[in-house]
Amino acid sequence: MTTPTGHGLMVALDGPFHAVKDHWRSSITADDVVRDPSQSLPEARAWALQHLVDIANRGYAVAGFPGHPGSVAESVAHFEMMALGDLSLNIKAGVQHGLFGGAITNLGTSWHHETFIDDVISCELTGCFAMTELGHGSDVSSVETTITYLPDTDEYEIHSPTPSATKAYIGNAGQDGKMAVVFGQLLVGGTSEGVHAVLVPIRDSNLDDLPGVTTGDHGHKGGLLGVDNGLLTFDHVRVPRTMLLNRYGGVGDDGVYTSPIASKNARFFTMLGTLVRGRICVGSGAAMATRKALSIATRYALQRKQFRRPGMGSEVTLLDYQSHQRKLMPNIAKAYAYGFAVNEVSQHLQRVTDAVGQDPSASRELETRAAGLKAVLTRWANDTIQVCRESCGGAGYMSENGITLIRQDADIFATFEGDNTVLLQLVAKALLVDYKKTWGDMDLRGTAQATAKLLGGRFMERTTAGSTISRLVANAKVKPESERLHARGWQVEMFEFREQHLVETLARRMRAASKVPEDAVFDAVNECQEHMLEAARAHTDRTVLEAFVGGISQCHDEYIKALLIKICDLYALATIEENRAWYMEHNRIDGARSKAISAAVESLNMQLRDKALELVEGMGVPEAWTSSAMLRDAGGQNASGSYVRVHHLPVTEPAV
Amino acid sequence: MTTPTGHGLMVALDGPFHAVKDHWRSSITADDVVRDPSQSLPEARAWALQHLVDIANRGYAVAGFPGHPGSVAESVAHFEMMALGDLSLNIKAGVQHGLFGGAITNLGTSWHHETFIDDVISCELTGCFAMTELGHGSDVSSVETTITYLPDTDEYEIHSPTPSATKAYIGNAGQDGKMAVVFGQLLVGGTSEGVHAVLVPIRDSNLDDLPGVTTGDHGHKGGLLGVDNGLLTFDHVRVPRTMLLNRYGGVGDDGVYTSPIASKNARFFTMLGTLVRGRICVGSGAAMATRKALSIATRYALQRKQFRRPGMGSEVTLLDYQSHQRKLMPNIAKAYAYGFAVNEVSQHLQRVTDAVGQDPSASRELETRAAGLKAVLTRWANDTIQVCRESCGGAGYMSENGITLIRQDADIFATFEGDNTVLLQLVAKALLVDYKKTWGDMDLRGTAQATAKLLGGRFMERTTAGSTISRLVANAKVKPESERLHARGWQVEMFEFREQHLVETLARRMRAASKVPEDAVFDAVNECQEHMLEAARAHTDRTVLEAFVGGISQCHDEYIKALLIKICDLYALATIEENRAWYMEHNRIDGARSKAISAAVESLNMQLRDKALELVEGMGVPEAWTSSAMLRDAGGQNASGSYVRVHHLPVTEPAV
Structure with missing residues (x-):
């Protein structure tokens, strides 16, 4: 039933993952992946586990595993499609196949792969990713759990030395998990080798705790009721030496610790770096869930009418109102922008994976991209799903209409796989380090003088569609x-200016902060924190715009391409508009230009409103998966064109 | 356990309602009003009904009812305190005593009061407020339900002529309600007299539907699981003539319709106007729930530590981070500002009620204030509770820590009692009408020339603490x-300039829009919609600041007063900062001033951070009602100062 234009947009947005995504759309039904939002906690958990097993047994969970078909980039596409169904199922899969299976794949060696992977895929071996502790979440390097090598028995002993060492918020730990990848400080012969990961059986086949392991259940949460988050403590639990995931270091047959990476710090970050897919998936999963909410809200806005036109008889369709367009249209444009950005970062992930550690610079860049995208996309997801809920009025709050569950489930995406505030600081630090490499110890005067030359520099390198963008800027x-406003090159320059200026001034402030007396360093650096977050957002925005330009250049249908260009205009101008205060503060635009940008956004909203249905179709959410009663029943419109639902009225015998 | 400073702030913020609120704090326990967030839907409904009855039977639901102690203003204070407990209970009470009881009180006459009010208070007679229909929510005047006078039997017949006339989202309709105030078009002798309200029994004492009435249940919602929202249709249901709530019109003994208000339109808006308390309660209830979330998040931020100081051993308390202060401190300041605004509007409600319709200008102003506050406070509530959730990381998502339930329950406050977008337009229209009264048909040139004189004009009249404000502006x-930035008068002028300029330019655009050809009027007016919303927000912001100034002037403790002045600075500057793009676009500030405002906000955050605990105490949320496991267990900090929770780890016998 999709229009040709909608289909064309979908093909373009799916990009290199069209085949994988279309396979889902054609072979997976709503019954396979869409959950009843009114389920109780036990029902939701049972549903999620059962449907995960079903989907896995049908071969949808093998991509990215060694010795199985499907690339790691495609595993992200699988994850994205599942997010369009249900986020509990999605995160249950993310825990089992992504985090638990991914840790074994990336931190383990061939013995681990051969011994465990098939059972992980089938969910015969259910597992946890036990990194976060009650005492330390964002600050992973400070986890307190210990993994001590015992030479006498050639074992590792896993122990929780304090209550705050309790592993917390761990998926699959509350109920279903039989094994855990446990992160802890590795101690060998009294020496700490830093954080490592070890496989620890936690429950027997009856799901009873194994000796020395105590599990706890977090119970009810703000959402994701299908995922059994829980707690784990270890009381001197021993496992054979083979259970350490030893790709980046471990004790050998001779009882001596060795690692291919000498620096403890570098080793830790290399290990974390191999887990980057989780961060990409969380950002992209949230973005897909947002597409679903936008699909529901926009379809509703195209059918719902309220208030009559002045002096005329007909009622006005919601999406004809300027403020309603403001709520939905720029967010649809962002959905496209972020979709292209995820496609690009997935391919980047593939290149880094294929390079098997031989391109550390590409790895660092990928980690920076993934962290920035995760923070920006999950922030947008939370805000936008809420807008979608409100734009459907009271109907939006009824669970059967499909939005409230998405809202509740997507909430935690802002926190897990890295708190957004922490992640943005990570991005800013990465930008500063790159910057430092280029500019060394240049003094402030020299920095100021050299600013004009910075554009082509290392940290601003255009990594996507670089030549296309250079041409657009020149044009x-x-x-x-x-x-000018609609010239892509002007928009790109605006994005680049923002990033460049923020990073430059941040570098200057940070350098100054680093020179104050020791006891004042924290305060001085702390005063730069908001600046860091802003620089990180600016960087991410710029890379997203570049990815959109790259996506457009891959589209060879001229009509679709013209539409994408307009959508990209809306994304770019809406983003500049959000930051217009900053641009004015830095004299990049004046008040008149700022108002012109807002007017341009409103004009684009109005122009694209007529293609709203096609734009929704292009987001690629199977209509049946929206599972929204108010949309299903839209056929029964009455004479006044209003939405009607009657099936919920039970036929009750009148009482006598 | 409250500090003297915290207590002093609380007394100031409670203002004229301190006695009522303190009575709640001293005599109502957490068991009375705090709900277990993990309850299933049936459990939540049973809990809410039972606790409502208990609270009512203890005399907390009589304020504002004719012949009972307690003023209508105090009834708002009661509602606010209940919102600090649980929002399901709060809205269940709002439906029963506020909407159902309030409609009988305000639209009914003495017979209705004497016959029904006592049973309403005791919850013996449970009732619905059946206004919204599937087809028409915001557009109340278009409801399709009919109330037809039948002279032969001297009855009214209530009927739902179409499926879209179904009453929808109605509290108490899903399960518990025995009677409904039904809004419909009154038809007498073939003439429509506009929307009226009539009492209709809907269920018998066994809660079975009465003949001709069909009830439906909306089931699971995004929150407020304790409130049984449902649907109602009527198939030629007859009630005696006495059942019409006829204070503003009805059929007399002679079978003829009469009304004290000749104009059908004026009658409709007068009737709606008497229901303004509901809007005040929804805004203030959301604000109180936000205070609770802020209390939890800020107390957590004062105990939780993460990451070590550079070069030093100790871990940093979350609230010491600049970005964490950004998340919480300005919102605490807003909580105070909105608290003073609610106190003022409650007193305004009392004056209007006491005037018994003799001060229509005060009534219109009250409706405008209530609409604006409801929209601004519920928007802030949704955004801020989300910030609170995220600022507690993974712990914030665990239901036992107390924030997620508030988040889910407060969501719909943005929609019910008037969709926020619609309400802000109502405010803007009221401003334009006032404006028109003052400036009549003055042409554009005249308007522009007269702008400088507008400040003392009708629409900008300073209604609170007027002389104090004039003095501050002069100073x-x-x-x-x-x-300047910290001079209250400068801040007031900034707020006033924004409102004045937005309303003036809006009036100009609207007048132009009204002169285009008939078929272009909708588009022309529609293009002003965002402008209208902005003008309404600016108006509301200005009245909030005035209320804060008024509140400070009532405080006679110099130390507390000095603190309130700083909090007010933060509210004012944070609000100006949020609108800094607008101020720059209109050349009111330049880029340097804009940056100075942001710096001033950050400096105030830092200064007030040391008083964060006292500020939280001042918000008046009983500590026991926060019901947050992570705060209760904070005593068990380990050596590293991290938060520890162990009680959730069940002691399981190790499996053999």
């Missing part, structure tokens, strides 16, 4: 003033 | 430039 410079 | 003009 924009010769455009007449009146056409 | 600010002679302050040196460096002290």
Whole structure:
């Protein structure tokens, strides 16, 4: 039933993952992946586990595992499609196949792969990713759990030395998990080798705790009721030496610790780096869930009418209102932008995976991209799903209409796989380090003088569609003033200016902060924190715009391409508009230009409103999966064009 | 356990309602009003009904009812305190005593009061407020339900002529309600007299539907699981003539319709106007729930530590981070500002009630204030509770820590009692009408020339603490430039300028829009919609600031007053900062001033951070009602100062 235009947009947005995604759309039904939002906690858990096993047994969980078909990039696409169904199922799969299976794949060696992977895929061996502790979440390097090598028995002993060492919020730990990848400080002969991961059986086949292991259940949460988050403590639990995931270090047959990476710090970050897929998946999963909410809200806005036109008889369709367009249209444009960005970062992940550690620079860049995207996409997801709920009025709050469950489930995406505030700081630090490499110890005067040359520098390297973008920027410079706003090159320059200026000034402030007396360093650096977050967002925005440009350049249908160009205009201008205060503060635009940008956004909203249905179709959410009663029943419109639902009225015998 | 400073702040913020609120704090326990967030839907409904009856039977539900002690203003204070307990209980009470009881009180006459009020208070007679229909929610005047006078039997017949006339989202309709106040088009002798309200029994004492009535249940919702929202349809249901709530019109003994208000339109809006308390309660209830979330998040931020100081051993308390202060401190300041605004509007409600319709201008102003506050406070509530959840990391998502339930329950406050977008337009229209009264048909040139004189004009009348504010504005003009940002008069002028400019330019655009050809009027007015919303927000912000100034002037403890002045600075500057793009676009501030405002906000955050605990105490949330496991267990901090919880780890016998 999809329109040709909607289909064309979907093909473009799916990009290199169209085949994988279309396979889901054609072979997976709503019954396979969509959950009843009114389920109780036990029902939701049972549903999620059962449907995970079903999906896995049908071969949808093998991509990215060694010796199985499907690339790691495709595993992200699988994850994205599942997110369109239900986020509990999605995160249950993410815990089992992504985190638990991914840790074995990336931190383990061939023995681990051969011994465990098939059972992980089938869910015969259910597992946890036990990193976060009550005392330390964001600060992973400070986890207190110990993994001590015991030479006498050639075993490792896993122990929780304090209550705050309790592993917390761990998926599969509350109920279903039989084994855990436990992160702890590795101690060998009295020496700490830093954080390592070890496989520890936690429950027997009856799901009773094994000796020395105490599990706890977090019970009810703000959402994701299908995922059994729980707690784990270890009381001197021993496992054979083979159970350490020893790709980056471990005790050998001779009882001596060795690692291919000498620096403890570098080793830790290398290990964490191999887990980057989780971060990509969380960002992209949240973005897909947002597409679903936008699909529901926009379809509703196209059918619902309220208030009559002045002096005329007909009622007005919601999406015809300027403020309703403001709520939905720029967010649809962002959904496209973030979709192209995820496609690109998935391919980047594939390249880094294929390089098997031989391209550390690409790895660091990938980690930075993934952290920034995760923070920006999950922030947008939370805000936008809420807008979608509200834009459907009271109907939006009824669970059967499909939005409230998404809202509740997506909430925690802002926190897990890295708290957004912490992740953005990580991005900012990465930008500063790159910057430092380029500019060394140049003094402030020199920095100021050299600013104009920075654009082509290392940290601003255009990694996507680079030549296309350079051409667009050059073209924009010769455009007449009146056409500037819609010149992609001008937009790109605006994004680049923001990132460049924020990073430059941040570097200057941080360098100054680093020179104050020891006891004042924290305060000085702390005062730069908001600046860091802003720089990180600016960087991420810029890379997203580049990915959109890259996506458009891959589209060879001229009509679809023209539409994508307009959607990209809306994304770019809406983003510049959000940051217009900053641009004015830095004299990049004046008040008149700022108002012109807002007017351009409103004009684009109005122009794209007529293609709203096609734009929704292009987001690729199977209509049946929206599972929204108010949309299903739309056929029964009455004479006044209003939405009607009657099936919920039980036929009750009148009481006598 | 409250500090003297915290207590002093609480007394100031409680203002004229301190006695009522303190009575709640001293005599109501957490068991009375705090719900277990993991309850299933049936459990939540049973709990809410039972606790409502208990609270009512203890005399906490009589304020505002005719012939009972307690003023209508105090009934708002009661509602606010209940919101600190549980929002399901709060809304269940709001439906029963506020909407159902309030409609009988305000739209009914003495017979209705004498016959029904006592049973309403005791919850013996449970009732619904059946206004919204599937087809028409915001557009109340278009409801399709009919109330037809039948002269032969001297009855009214209530009927749902179409499926879209189904009453929807109605509290108490899903399960518990025995009677409903039904809004419909009154038809007498073939003439429509506009929307009226009639009492209709809907269920018998066994809670079975009465003949001709069909009830439906919305089932699971995004929150407020304790409230049984449902649907109602009527198939030619007859009630005696006495059942019409006829204070503003009805059929007399002679079978003829009469009303004290001749105009059908004026009658409709007068009737709606008497229900304004509901809107005040929804805004203030959301604000109180937000205070609770802020209390939990801030107390957590004062105990939780993460990451070590550079070069030093100790871990950093979350609230010491600049970005964490950004998340919480300005929102605490807003909580105070909105608290003073609610106190003022409650007193305004009392004056209007006491005037018994003799001060229509005060009534219109009250409706405008209530609409604006409801929209601004519920928007802030949704955004801020989310910030609170995220600022507690993974712990914030665990239901036992107390925030997720507030988040889910407060969501719908943005929609019910008037969708926020619709309410803000109502405010803007009221401002335009006032404006028109003052400026009549003055042409654009005249308007522009007269702008400088507008400040003392009708629409900008300073209704609170007027003389104090005039003095502050005069004082600010002679302050040196460096002290301006913290001069209250300068802040007031900034707020006033924004409102004035937005309303003036809106009036100009609307007048132009009204002169275009008939078929283009909708588009022309529609293009002003975002402008209308912005004008309404600016108006509300200005009245909130005035209320804060008024509240400070009532405080006679100099130390507390000095603290309140700083909190007010933070509220004012954070609000100006949020609108800094607008101020720059309108050349009211330049980029340097804009950056100075942001710096001032950050500096105030830092200064007030040391009083964070006292500020939280001042918000008046009983500590026991926060019901947050992570705060209760904070005593068990380990050596590293981290938060520890162990009680959730069940002691399981190790499996053999």
